[in-house]
Amino acid sequence: MLMVIYSILTGLHLFFFMVGAQSYLRSRSVYSLLALIPLAGLAYDNGVIAIGVGFGEGDFMKTLNAGRYIIHAILTPLLILWSVSVAQRLGAAWAQKRGVWMAFIVLTVAMIAFGFYTDVVRLTLKPVQELGTLRYIAATRGGPPIPAIITIFVMMGVGLYLWIKHKWAWMFVGSFVMLVAAPLGARLTGLANTAEVVMNASIVASDQLANGDLDETKASVQKPLKVV
Amino acid sequence: MNISLKSGKTKPSNPQARAAFKSKVAKINRYMAWINLPLLLIGSFMIHAWKDGVAGTSARSTGSALQGIFIILFFIHTLMSAYLYGIPKPARNVRVFHIYLGYAVFIFVMSSQVFLKTEPLHTLLYFLQWVTISFHIALSTRFAFKRLAKRKADPTLAFYTGGKLVRNAQGEA
Numbered sequence: 001m002l003m004v005i006y007s008i009l010t011g012l013h014l015f016f017f018m019v020g021a022q023s024y025l026r027s028r029s030v031y032s033l034l035a036l037i038p039l040a041g042l043a044y045d046n047g048v049i050a051i052g053v054g055f056g057e058g059d060f061m062k063t064l065n066a067g068r069y070i071i072h073a074i075l076t077p078l079l080i081l082w083s084v085s086v087a088q089r090l091g092a093a094w095a096q097k098r099g100v101w102m103a104f105i106v107l108t109v110a111m112i113a114f115g116f117y118t119d120v121v122r123l124t125l126k127p128v129q130e131l132g133t134l135r136y137i138a139a140t141r142g143g144p145p146i147p148a149i150i151t152i153f154v155m156m157g158v159g160l161y162l163w164i165k166h167k168w169a170w171m172f173v174g175s176f177v178m179l180v181a182a183p184l185g186a187r188l189t190g191l192a193n194t195a196e197v198v199m200n201a202s203i204v205a206s207d208q209l210a211n212g213d214l215d216e217t218k219a220s221v222q223k224p225l226k227v228v
Numbered sequence: 229m230n231i232s233l234k235s236g237k238t239k240p241s242n243p244q245a246r247a248a249f250k251s252k253v254a255k256i257n258r259y260m261a262w263i264n265l266p267l268l269l270i271g272s273f274m275i276h277a278w279k280d281g282v283a284g285t286s287a288r289s290t291g292s293a294l295q296g297i298f299i300i301l302f303f304i305h306t307l308m309s310a311y312l313y314g315i316p317k318p319a320r321n322v323r324v325f326h327i328y329l330g331y332a333v334f335i336f337v338m339s340s341q342v343f344l345k346t347e348p349l350h351t352l353l354y355f356l357q358w359v360t361i362s363f364h365i366a367l368s369t370r371f372a373f374k375r376l377a378k379r380k381a382d383p384t385l386a387f388y389t390g391g392k393l394v395r396n397a398q399g400e401a
């Protein structure tokens with residue numbers, strides 16, 4: 001049953017990736033890529049869990065699953081820089097300062113390095129079968145996932161700013177849902193992954209807001225189809 | 229102008245009537261797809277619950293019955309879509325992508341059942357089936373919201389030329 005759920009979640013991540021990619025192609029903003037790359041990573045994460053049972057235990061699945069941890073360690077902190085870029089694109093004075101950017105760049109690099117050391121360098125995997133799925137998880141875990149937690153708190157902070165200044169609550173709501181669902185996910189399989197979809201929806205919508213895509217005057221007009 | 233058929237029914241021949249007819253068929257096609265979705269979800273989850281040992285054999289038989297209805301409606305939905313949209317010219321357009329995604333759903337649903345006993349091909353096709361279904365539904369939902377927003381858009385009032393303003397405004401609405 002979980003295989004179907006993870007497949008559906010993969011499809012939804014790809015959908016939000018497409019919506020985000022449309023926004024990127026319109027704006028050509030490099031900052032949008034900082035959101036798109038982790039989004040693609042999450043589609044990979046869910047996809048690998050979904051197909052695991054078909055391939056069974058072995059080196060192939062182990063390698064694919066190791067990729068999930070590498071993606072989480074390297075790509076998730078990129079959302080710190082993306083959050084600041086949203087504030088910058090919406091004209092926040094504090095986000096225009098070079099010093100602020102340098103501080104967040106240092107924080108992002110530190111979180112990537114820390115996550116890479118704890119989740120990738122010291123990674124040992126063990127197979128787990130659950131409700132028709134097979135995946136490899138970390139055999140030993142040294143404490144809470146600090147980089148992911150810091151990333152969510154930065155997103156919540158910027159989200160709160162957007163809520164107050166721009167009456168845009170979705171970035172805060174998306175990251176708050178993730179903050180609540182992540183620890184519960186340890187007890188209820190699939191909950192954290194479902195919350196990731198909610199967070200991604202809020203990320204894509206916030207990126208569209210920052211790119212000015214939600215402005216009605218810029219709404220794209222669909223062209224009629226030509227049948228051959 | 230309409231051309232009479234042998235059955236006594238008429239087939240619209242002029243472009244406007246044909247477009248109106250296709251628009252009606254498209255509406256029925258969309259409604260049918262939304263009815264089909266819960267049949268697929270409930271049917272599949274019942275069968276998986278039985279496979280995982282969470283539910284009994286009654287879940288399996290009910291799930292199979294729902295999936296049987298789903299397959300019939302799914303075929304009709306695909307045929308109607310092929311009639312409505314045909315093979316659109318490939319383009320970087322979300323609507324074209326949506327149509328091809330729908331055809332991909334059909335291919336993956338059918339092929340995943342053909343290779344039922346061949347692993348890991350079956351799992352891969354079954355995975356792609358659900359990925360394309362969820363993507364297709366997400367896009368459909370987006371289009372549905374856009375249609376709804378268009379329908380709910382405030383009608384523009386005609387320029388006031390005299391008479392009672394409130395009555396005229398209500399008349400426009």
